[in-house]
Amino acid sequence: MGNSSLNKTRKRIFDIIQIGKNTDRPSRIFDIFIAVVIIANISVLFLETFQSLSKYFDLFHMIDNVTVSIFIVEYILRIWTADFLYPEQKRGVAVFRYITSANGVIELLTILPFFFLSGVVVFRMLRVVRIFHLFRLNSHYDSFSVIRTVLDEKKNQILSSLFIISVVMLAASLLMYNVENQAQPESFDNAFSGIWWAVSTILTIGYGDIYPITVMGKLLGVVIAFLGVFAVALPTGIISAGFVEQYQEMKAESGKGSVDSEIPTHNVVIDIDSMWIGKSLKELEDEFGLMLILVRRGKKTVKPTERYHVEVGDMLVLYYLPQEI
Numbered sequence: 001m002g003n004s005s006l007n008k009t010r011k012r013i014f015d016i017i018q019i020g021k022n023t024d025r026p027s028r029i030f031d032i033f034i035a036v037v038i039i040a041n042i043s044v045l046f047l048e049t050f051q052s053l054s055k056y057f058d059l060f061h062m063i064d065n066v067t068v069s070i071f072i073v074e075y076i077l078r079i080w081t082a083d084f085l086y087p088e089q090k091r092g093v094a095v096f097r098y099i100t101s102a103n104g105v106i107e108l109l110t111i112l113p114f115f116f117l118s119g120v121v122v123f124r125m126l127r128v129v130r131i132f133h134l135f136r137l138n139s140h141y142d143s144f145s146v147i148r149t150v151l152d153e154k155k156n157q158i159l160s161s162l163f164i165i166s167v168v169m170l171a172a173s174l175l176m177y178n179v180e181n182q183a184q185p186e187s188f189d190n191a192f193s194g195i196w197w198a199v200s201t202i203l204t205i206g207y208g209d210i211y212p213i214t215v216m217g218k219l220l221g222v223v224i225a226f227l228g229v230f231a232v233a234l235p236t237g238i239i240s241a242g243f244v245e246q247y248q249e250m251k252a253e254s255g256k257g258s259v260d261s262e263i264p265t266h267n268v269v270i271d272i273d274s275m276w277i278g279k280s281l282k283e284l285e286d287e288f289g290l291m292l293i294l295v296r297r298g299k300k301t302v303k304p305t306e307r308y309h310v311e312v313g314d315m316l317v318l319y320y321l322p323q324e325i
Contacts, residue, residue: 014081017074018275027275034074041067068111075107087278087309101312103271149269149315150242161234165202168231172198172224179216202228268316276310284310284318293317 016027044060044067047053053060078085079095086094098104151158173194180188187210188194197210201224212221270276276284281304284290295304296315310316 010081011084013077014084015275017077017081018277024275034070037067037070041071071107072111075111078104078107085277085312088311150239150246153246154238154242157238158235161231161238164234165231168224168227169195169198169202172202172220172227175220176212176217176224179214179220180212183214183217198224201225202231204228204232266318266320268318270310270312270314270316274310274312276316277312279310281306281308289320290318291320293319 015024016030018027040063044063048057048060048064078098082098083089083091083094086097089097099108174191176194176197177188177191180194194210199205200207200210201221204225212218268276276288279287281292284292292304292308294317295302295308296317297311297313
């Protein structure tokens with residue numbers, strides 16, 4: 001009985017700290033509370049940079065300590081209930097999967113500066129990432145998950161295009177050094193000194209603090225500027241094509257279901273904060289009014305059975321059942 005009661009308590013805590021639904025009042029309150037805490041923490045982080053507000057620094061430090069303490073408690077609770085996040089895994093494996101997940105790592109790195117590395121701003125700024133919770137408070141699904149899916153599927157092409165851009169930048173820097181070094185050695189004193197110029201030119205920013213003054217350098221600058229337009233278009237085109245492919249794939253997958261194609265379907269990628277984790281087909285229908293049509297897990301797309309339970313990373317094709325009046 002003791003273990004059963006404890007498991008029920010842990011399950012209820014898990015439900016509360018996940019992104020909740022409107023009918024679950026404690027979970028909804030927790031969502032709003034965490035959102036306020038995140039905003040307060042980020043606000044203090046920025047306000048501490050204003051020396052004119054130095055008389056309030058003690059208050060800012062207190063708010064920072066309180067909000068980070070709340071982050072610590074939340075992190076501990078998420079570890080304590082990790083087995084509900086990954087219901088098909090053993091508890092130790094579930095805890096490890098959460099700690100090493102993207103959200104788990106980010107939440108840990110937002111806490112570490114509280115104990116040490118306080119001067120490392122990059123870790124403190126990771127708290128800004130948590131503001132994305134706000135975008136999911138009133139959503140049935142996380143729109144950012146679609147972006148994440150596209151970036152994940154196109155990562156090889158994106159990395160290849162970034163490699164090409166890097167090669168072009170290095171080549172541009174080396175070429176500009178060879179033609180401009182004698183004319184302005186203070187600006188182009190070595191092969192890498194032109195990197196700043198190459199970056200601002202290829203990325204079409206053009207600050208103008210460093211620029212070629214020789215005829216050959218100007219001609220080279222024109223060529224590199226044109227190359228920059230094409231180089232920047234590479235990753236942009238790849239990502240745009242990824243969104244088009246994702247949309248077409250979602251439409252095609254929706255058409256494979258047994259639901260009339262005229263009924264609007266939704267595509268949802270389950271992330272670590274989803275309130276649907278661990279739910280069965282019947283629970284999705286009874287508790288949330290959803291009919292699940294297809295599930296994409298990894299590279300496989302299947303029609304779910306009664307044994308199916310929602311897991312982190314699943315992409316669901318579903319539609320909302322009409323509400324009874």
